[in-house]
Amino acid sequence: MELGLMDKNPTKLEHFDDMWRLESTATLLSHLKGDDGRHVLTLDRTIFYPQGGGQPADTGFVLIHGFDNNKFLVSDVRSKDGIVFHYGFFENLGGEFEPTLEKGKEVSLFVDQPRRKLNSRLHSAGHLLDICLPRIGLGNLEPSKAYHFPDGPWVEYKGTISQNEMQSKQKDLELEANALISMGGKVSVDILPYDEAAKLCGGCLPDYVPKESTPRIVRIRDNPGCPCGGTHVADISDIKQIKVSQIRSKKGLTKVYYYVES
Structure with a gap:
């Protein structure tokens, strides 16, 4: 997976303004699959905290609107050059089907509250x-x-x-x-x-x-x-x-x- 090919626009960090918001919506900017088998999504904005500053990343899930198997389980979140990468897997796909998500899809974000x-x-x-x-x-x-x-x-x-x-x-x-x-x-x-x-x-x-x-x-x-x-x-x-x-x-x-x- 070549991260350099992904969208260059900085991700808006919504936790900067509201640290206690656990649900939001965003727009999908890119979707790729890494060499380790994990998928990675970038969005125009996110409430997920990317690991850094001595604090671990948030986990949770993303719902892809208009996609039947739409729950993307977020297992890790990282930031590089202002872009936030959401790593994880699609629930219940079992590796038999590899979805290709188009840029511009609306998504809903849900952060794991106890974590x-x-x-x-x-x-x-x-x-x-x-x-x-x-x-x-x-x-x-x-x-x-x-x-x-x-x-x-x-x-x-x-x-x-x-x-x-x-x-x-x-x-x-x-x-x-x-x-x-x-x-x-x-x-x-x-x-x-x-x-x-x-x-x-x-x-x-x-x-x-x-x-x-x-x-x-x-x-x-x-x-x-x-x-x-x-x-x-x-x-x-x-x-x-x-x-x-x-x-x-x-x-x-x-x-x-x-x-x-x-």
Whole structure:
């Protein structure tokens, strides 16, 4: 499958504007089959989150209007050069019939709600830990990268702490995070001009954000925001509870392992 032959138009990411929308419609732009047997669809717009930023992809299905065997099961979603690729299989075809879908067909999209909800809770919990670190005396740690997958989420920071701090701060961090969760607070998302975005993020943005761009900024309550393209809860109380399972610090990096409890 040569992705370069597919439609060049960027896919509109509808979760940018509405992170809690789980159903929508779109127009089919291209359909191909890959060497691994999976089919891939590109659309003019999508509510499916493509894997990235430490957050796993959404799954779900797409209904192809006017196609009898019309349920396309989405098993993975990826983005390249602004185009979102929906990978999966057609339900009940059994490999005996290979459909060819024409550009311009209308489709309906349905995101798996439990998966989206869990991923959003894990992602939001990672941001909340960023906010809590200065509150417990670890403001020297600078966010580096994160892994918000259910099989073992963690957030990594530039900077180290002592062995004694690792043991004492683990409990402090968990208590602080859960205290904020119990209070609740709106999670807001805004797409802003660079200078306005920088003000909401404490006066500056990471170097990877182009100065001519309009970053998408996520904020928890009135805390400083951060540029992020992922999905999040509507209110931090929806995280329910965080468990900080371990803190490791070595070679100039500190990693906080956590999970969310129902």
